[in-house]
Amino acid sequence: MSYDLDLENRFTYHPPQPGQAERYEQIRAGGLALAQLLAELCPPSPELSRAITHVDEAVMNANAANARHDRPED
Template sequence: MGYDLDIPNRFTYHPPQGDQPERYERLRAAGREFAELLAELCPSSPELSRAVAHVDEAVMNANAAIARHA
């Protein structure tokens, strides 16, 4: 048996419910704060760019977890 890719849930619009918008905003604010700290402390470099991209990806995945598994 293959890994369950959960394709229908991944590619379905999940309108925000209840406190989800506030939770999304808290995650975005925390991600932005961390990305700004990285930009302040780290020299401009490919590694910094990747670190900020990973923060962005983490926020997006966290928001998807809230949307898909409410």
């Protein structure tokens, strides 16, 4: 079984397309809001730290999805 690792796409610079910067900001703002909520509602702990790290990773992956796969139609 083979798996396409999509290496060229992963390691290529993707300049922002029209409208993407605004989406990046919305995604980051949503991630920040969730991280702040978790920090307010959860006691300091390794689990809280991991939860916030996962929010950070989710924001990065969502923005990468936009950068790598949202291209203008040719």
